Amino acid sequence: MYPIIALWSHPRSMSTATERVMRERADLTCFHEPFMYDYYINRKVRRMPHFEAEKNHPITYEDVRDMILEKAQSGPVFFKDMSYYVMPHVLEDKAFCDRLTNCFLIRDPIASIPSYFKLDAEVTCDEIGLEAQSRHYDGLCALSDEVPVVIRAEDIRADTSKAIGALWKQIGLPAADHAFEWQDEKPADWKQVAGWHGDVSASKGIRPITPEEVAEQKVAFETMCSAHPNMRVYLDHHMPYYKALGAHALKP
Numbered sequence: 001m002y003p004i005i006a007l008w009s010h011p012r013s014m015s016t017a018t019e020r021v022m023r024e025r026a027d028l029t030c031f032h033e034p035f036m037y038d039y040y041i042n043r044k045v046r047r048m049p050h051f052e053a054e055k056n057h058p059i060t061y062e063d064v065r066d067m068i069l070e071k072a073q074s075g076p077v078f079f080k081d082m083s084y085y086v087m088p089h090v091l092e093d094k095a096f097c098d099r100l101t102n103c104f105l106i107r108d109p110i111a112s113i114p115s116y117f118k119l120d121a122e123v124t125c126d127e128i129g130l131e132a133q134s135r136h137y138d139g140l141c142a143l144s145d146e147v148p149v150v151i152r153a154e155d156i157r158a159d160t161s162k163a164i165g166a167l168w169k170q171i172g173l174p175a176a177d178h179a180f181e182w183q184d185e186k187p188a189d190w191k192q193v194a195g196w197h198g199d200v201s202a203s204k205g206i207r208p209i210t211p212e213e214v215a216e217q218k219v220a221f222e223t224m225c226s227a228h229p230n231m232r233v234y235l236d237h238h239m240p241y242y243k244a245l246g247a248h249a250l251k252p
Contacts, residue, residue, distance in 0.1 A: 002053060003076045004077045004101065006029070006081065008133060008137075008213075009080060010110065010130050010132075010133055012116045013115075014105070014156065018164070021206070022162055027076065028076050030080075031078070032079075034079055037057055038064060039086075041197065042059040082132070086136075097143055103151065103171065104149070106246060107154065109210075112128070114220050117228050128238050131237065131238055133245060146159055150246070150249045161180055164180070180204055180206070
């Protein structure tokens with residue numbers, strides 16, 4: 001029985017870039033948001049733009065879970081997913097929760113919310129994702145003495161090898177410095193959501209964040225609010241959950 005590492009994220013949190021680092025390790029079988037099939041196709045909560053479903057991909061929560069468990073019989077597994085896809089019913093599946101090494105990735109919603117609105121102006125409050133993450137984190141803590149790891153996207157941007165190295169150490173993965181420089185070939189299963197990941201698909205690694213970029217993010221948020229007033233409503237709703245998770249964030 002091999003480990004299963006779950007990175008629970010929210011949209012536009014730099015989770016795909018973090019997933020790319022995990023893929024470049026080359027010692028994990030990786031899945032890209034497998035539970036989106038249950039949320040968007042099986043339960044049809046809403047239609048997700050820029051999503052071309054793969055044929056023969058399992059679509060129910062139970063079938064996706066079983067696919068991951070089966071793959072972990074022959075080697076270690078990593079998957080990146082959104083907490084809002086699986087909450088709250090994942091917490092009723094304690095056996096599966098107990099099989100996972102749970103990690104949470106967060107990004108300042110002043111950056112993540114406008115990034116989402118650029119691609120989908122019909123985004124719902126639930127899809128911003130931080131509330132579901134926070135409730136997921138709290139639920140896992142109530143189920144087990146094992147505390148999930150929380151990591152900030154800004155820390156990964158500030159010093160990728162240091163932040164990711166601290167994450168790997170925390171969850172028991174060996175160092176893999178080669179994973180920070182990406183090869184040309186993009187993961188095949190990214191094609192299903194290619195419209196969401198243009199920048200990371202064209203990149204060779206995670207670029208550092210600058211104070212100027214942080215300032216630009218705040219200006220961009222205010223500018224976009226005039227066209228999309230819901231952005232501020234969503235920010236006010238999710239900011240307390242972001243701060244609650246941030247209080248537990250790993251300090252690289």
